[in-house]
Amino acid sequence: MIRCGFSVRLSADDSVENQDEEYFFIEMNGNERRIRFHDYEEIYKIPGLYEHLFYDRLRCESPQVVADLLENEIEETPRSMSDLKVLDLGAGNGIVGKVLNKKGVNSIVGVDIIDEAAAAAKRDRPGIYDDYLVEDFSDIDDNLRNILEKNKFNCLTCVAALGFNDIPSAAFANGFNLLQENGMVAFNIKPDFVEDGDSTGFAYLIKEIVAEDILELKSEKRYCHRLSMNGDPINYVAMVGMKKAEIPEHVCREL
Ligand SMILES: C[S@@+](CC[C@H](N)C(=O)[O-])C[C@H]1O[C@@H](n2cnc3c(N)ncnc32)[C@H](O)[C@@H]1O
Known part of the structure; x- marks a missing residue:
């Protein structure tokens, strides 16, 4: 590059x-x-x-940590990394796509809200994404949903993009609902955003979908996402789970 x-x-x-x-x-x-x-x-x-x-x-580790956790879980299933059809939400300039590709994934669609991300992914990591859409994923219409459903995604990745006014919970829910049943979900987040009292809606969403057996959590790992400006570790949690059902309308409406 x-x-x-x-x-x-x-x-x-x-x-x-x-x-x-x-x-x-x-x-x-x-x-x-x-x-x-x-x-x-x-x-x-x-x-x-x-x-x-x-x-x-700032020594960010997240794409590698999340991809490693996903790979460990895939090894527990009859699938292999090359069977994955990934929707990479908040794909940025393609670092996650590249890490997944190195692990054998060869079907990845990227999504980001800004044109500059799509342009940078194409410029810096050409050939990694089969397609790259510029969309606000918190608000997708039926037409786009129908088009994307044809990809039969069986994996959603969302790395370094949840919380802090980045990807809203509604965008994550839209990505989740595009997955086939038993599709894998791999993401990371600052633990504050999944604990009670968080105001972004993500704590509510995760609690609800785990309690309702919509998401079966398979593994999680606490680790240093990156260093802060003064060199202190910023700790995140990486999570991998399996989709068991659609997130219902009434939960989506609360986000
Ligand atoms: C910190 S970057 C992470 C990029 C990449 N996943 C990585 O790990 O390097 C977060 C990305 O989420 C994108 N984003 C924020 N809100 C979004 C939305 N509603 N829909 C799609 N992408 C969004 C941002 O434009 C940004 O590129």
Whole structure:
């Protein structure tokens, strides 16, 4: 992958309380500017910046950890990784697709809400996705749903994308409902967002679908997702489960 000439300066700011408000400085062509960590449009436009920031500097482990956990579970079933038809929700510039592809998955459709993500995936990891849709997955119409159902997805991945005003619970529920029965679901999230009292709706969704045997949780792993700006570990939980039924309308309406 081509990397543009830039240098990144990280500077911890104690006034920043939330992970999605963190920012960094980038110097390119003699100019320095500030970019928020969650300003993905700007980050994806610069080849190599997302990888340098989150992977080289902040040691993000999530795509590998989630894919490894998924692979371990697949080994417990008669299926193999090459049988998976994956819907990668919040696919970004394709890092998860690439990790899955290395593990033998050769059917992956990516979805992201911004054009810059689709363009970066095509630019940086060509050939990894069979198709890449730019859609707000929290609001998909029947026409798109009918088209996507033809893919007969048997795996949903959603990595480093839930919580913090990223992918809403409704988008996750839409992806989940597109899976075939017994399809695998692999995702990660900050534990606060799955514990009681969380306001994003994800805690409610997970509690409800596990209690109703809609999602059978198979395994989970607590690990360091990445480092914070001051070098402290940010711990997440990776989860893998199996879809047993559709999420009903009344649960979706609450999200
Ligand atoms: C932190 S990135 C993760 C990218 C990739 N999964 C990875 O692990 O490198 C989160 C992505 O979710 C996308 N996203 C946020 N809301 C979305 C929505 N409603 N529908 C689809 N994608 C969304 C963002 O544009 C962003 O590219």
